[in-house]
Amino acid sequence: MAVNQDTYTDMLAPAYAGMVANGETSNRISRTCEDSAGIPFGVPVYRGAGDHGCTRTPNAFLLGITIAHEALGLLTGQTVDRYQQYDNVAILPLGVIWVVAGEAVTDGAPAYDTGSAIVDTVGSNTALTDWQFDITGANADLVKLSRR
Template structure:
């Protein structure tokens, strides 16, 4: 009997690499009780080799969190003490909170936990090195190209 494959599977999901272009991922432990979702910016924690969610301007961004389908609990976020894979470079799936255009500067809405091309504000932060790889619609999974510059301070 031949193996059959579905032609309706999504090509990628939030927090998953979109393709096999050159990429690099580091791992940090989640510090504190605040959950950190897949496909979201992570910043350095206060402890050695730790990370926390982006929460304000002026923070040094480590990268974008990757999804881990092997977590022992349901959900799409990391909890305290979890090992968090963080994409320093590559193309990764993220949740869009607005319609975006290809090549636009990517910004993260720290209140709604979504990516947008909207103007920067107190809660919509510019992520250096992040741009949308293609146009996308609000509520969809979009392609985000990320190359971590040093320093990578949110604005």
């Protein structure tokens, strides 16, 4: 019989983008993905143009952070680790979730959306109202983001 895997890493990844971090009080909602390019896991999403829609494009109506979904079907040419257009998107508007830092971030700092990354620098970025980093991390690190 063939061996599928015979080597293992000593250090497993602690999480992945869009993974709910713990069992703290949280809330979950769902909306329909309006973006033709899809919406990645672990990113802020906003109210879309249609009823029950959501978009990755920052606007004044933050819905929450996308929750990863391990059982989505994937058609030829589609990208993994994202919701495709018209998929039902799971969103965390309250709780703690893992995301990828878009720069070095500090525990307790407020979070902002650049449109392509989550950072703790104000600048011209969109505020993720009431969301803050729950751990310090470097650029591209997995970090916890919380809204309590």
